[in-house]
Every structure is written in C-alpha cells, then in structure tokens.
Amino acid sequence: NAGVTQTPKFQVLKTGQSMTLQCAQDMNHEYMSWYRQDPGMGLRLIHYSVGAGITDQGEVPNGYNVSRSTTEDFPLRLLSAAPSQTSVYFCASSTRPNSIKNTEAFFGQGTRLTVV
Amino acid sequence: DAKTTQPPSMDCAEGRAANLPCNHSTISGNEYVYWYRQIHSQGPQYIIHGLKNNETNEMASLIITEDRKSSTLILPHATLRDTAVYYCIAPNYGGSQGNLIFGKGTKLSVKP
Numbered sequence: 001n002a003g004v005t006q007t008p009k010f011q012v013l014k015t016g017q018s019m020t021l022q023c024a025q026d027m028n029h030e031y032m033s034w035y036r037q038d039p040g041m042g043l044r045l046i047h048y049s050v051g052a053g054i055t056d057q058g059e060v061p062n063g064y065n066v067s068r069s070t071t072e073d074f075p076l077r078l079l080s081a082a083p084s085q086t087s088v089y090f091c092a093s094s095t096r097p098n099s100i101k102n103t104e105a106f107f108g109q110g111t112r113l114t115v116v
Numbered sequence: 117d118a119k120t121t122q123p124p125s126m127d128c129a130e131g132r133a134a135n136l137p138c139n140h141s142t143i144s145g146n147e148y149v150y151w152y153r154q155i156h157s158q159g160p161q162y163i164i165h166g167l168k169n170n171e172t173n174e175m176a177s178l179i180i181t182e183d184r185k186s187s188t189l190i191l192p193h194a195t196l197r198d199t200a201v202y203y204c205i206a207p208n209y210g211g212s213q214g215n216l217i218f219g220k221g222t223k224l225s226v227k228p
Contacts, residue, residue, distance in 0.1 A: 004159075033215065042203065042218035043160065050213065058215065090159050097207055097214025102148075105216060107159030 002026050006091050006108035013081040013115045021076040021111050023091030030096040031103070032074040033058070034066065036087040037110075043090060049074055050096055081115045088112050120204045125223045128198075134191040136222050138204030141185040147206045149180060150216070151189050155200040160218075163189065163202075194226045 007022045025032065033048035035058075045058030049068040063085060065077040074093075078085060094105040121139040128134040140149060151163040164171055164178045166187070171178045177190040191198050203221040207214045 035218070037157075042220045043216075045215055045217065048213070048215060056213070059217075088157065092159075092216075102165055103214065104162040104165075105152075105160075107161070109159050110157070 004093050004106050004108040006111050010112045017081050019078050023074045024072050025093040029093040032093045034076045035090045038087050083115045086115045122204055122222045127225050128194045130226055130228050134194040136189040136202050139186045140206050143184055143206050149187050150205045152203045153200040196226050199226045
C-alpha cells in the first residue's frame with residue numbers, strides 16, 4: 001500500500017495563479033482532510049470530507065476549494081494564490097472519526113508551496 | 117475539541133525515558149486522548165491513544181490520570197530519532213466531527 005500520496009512535493013506560484021494540490025489514498029478511508037502548517041506553528045485544518053460527495057470547512061478555508069468525487073481522491077484548489085498561502089500543506093485520511101474505535105490518521109509527506 | 121496544554125519544549129538524554137505531559141482538564145467522557153509526532157516537517161505520525169486505561173504499544177506508553185484531566189506519554193528509551201514535535205489531541209466527536217485540531221505541541225530534543 002502506498003498510503004497517502006501528495007503531489008507535487010514542491011511548487012512555486014506567482015501571485016494570482018491557480019493550482020490544484022493532489023491527494024490520493026489507497027486505504028478505502030471515508031475521512032480525508034487538508035491542513036496547512038506555517039513555520040513554527042501547528043497544523044491548521046482547511047477543509048475535510050467524511051465521504052464521497054461531502055465536504056465541509058475547517059478552521060482556515062478562505063482561498064481554498066475542495067471536492068470529493070471519489071473515495072480515493074481529495075484535491076485542494078487554490079483559486080488565486082497569495083503570498084499568505086505560502087505554507088506546507090498536508091493531506092490526511094482515516095476511517096470516519098467516532099468515539100467508539102480508534103481512528104488513526106495517516107498523513108502524506110506534504111507539499112511545500114511558495115507564492116511569490 | 118477539549119483544549120490541551122503542553123510545555124513548549126523538553127530535553128531528554130539518549131537512552132533515558134522521555135515523559136511528555138499534557139493537561140486536558142475540560143475533556144468529556146467520550147473524548148479519547150491521541151498522541152501524534154512530527155519529525156522534522158514530515159507528515160505527522162500516530163503514536164498511541166487512550167480513553168481511561170493506560171495503554172502501551174511498540175512505540176510508547178500512555179498514562180491517563182483517573183480523573184482524565186491529564187496524561188503522560190512515555191518513550192521508555194529515547195533515541196536521537198525520537199527528536200520531534202509531539203502533539204496531544206482530544207478530538208470532540210460532536211460539533212467538530214472528530215477532526216484533529218493541532219496545537220503547538222512539545223518540541224522534544226533528545227541529546228547524546
């Protein structure tokens with residue numbers, strides 16, 4: 001199993017450009033999420049999905065769109081990149097979080113995005 | 117999520133036990149305590165979780181106080197590769213859908 005795969009690993013964008021960060025998992029997990037991590041900070045939740053066709057906003061959703069057309073894929077779109085979106089982006093997947101059983105989250109290795 | 121409080125940094129000598137504390141005084145009855153770590157800007161890695169009882173796996177032990185207001189992650193024989201930021205999280209399965217909300221964690225430095 002590959003686990004959670006993120007592409008690209010590195011990206012430089014110009015202000016105003018758009019792009020899509022890809023995330024794919026092969027564990028048949030219902031739950032997927034996107035985080036961003038700024039230098040010296042913890043991870044902040046951008047968007048999440050509890051299953052195909054269902055998405056919702058996290059803590060910092062502005063400037064980002066997501067869709068979930070399949071269980072495996074959860075792309076993150078930057079609509080018009082801004083320097084404030086320079087960050088490391090992590091995708092995660094797990095079984096659907098609940099209070100009954102462990103829902104260990106698996107994270108990708110991150111996409112390092114610089115907006116100039 | 118129940119708010120968790122961790123010291124910003126700790127040091128540990130290689131080969132010694134590393135004891136990382138976490139306060140979660142507002143935790144509710146159905147909120148597990150999860151621990152993750154992040155090594156040098158890699159993606160976070162799950163370590164262990166628990167509800168009431170102490171837990172142990174191949175990576176660590178988790179001690180939860182009887183009142184569940186605090187816990188301690190124990191790395192029994194820390195190595196240099198355990199240098200990382202450790203996050204204590206208590207997901208809320210109500211309004212936040214069980215999302216993992218990360219604080220700043222504890223930066224553990226294991227020294228030779």
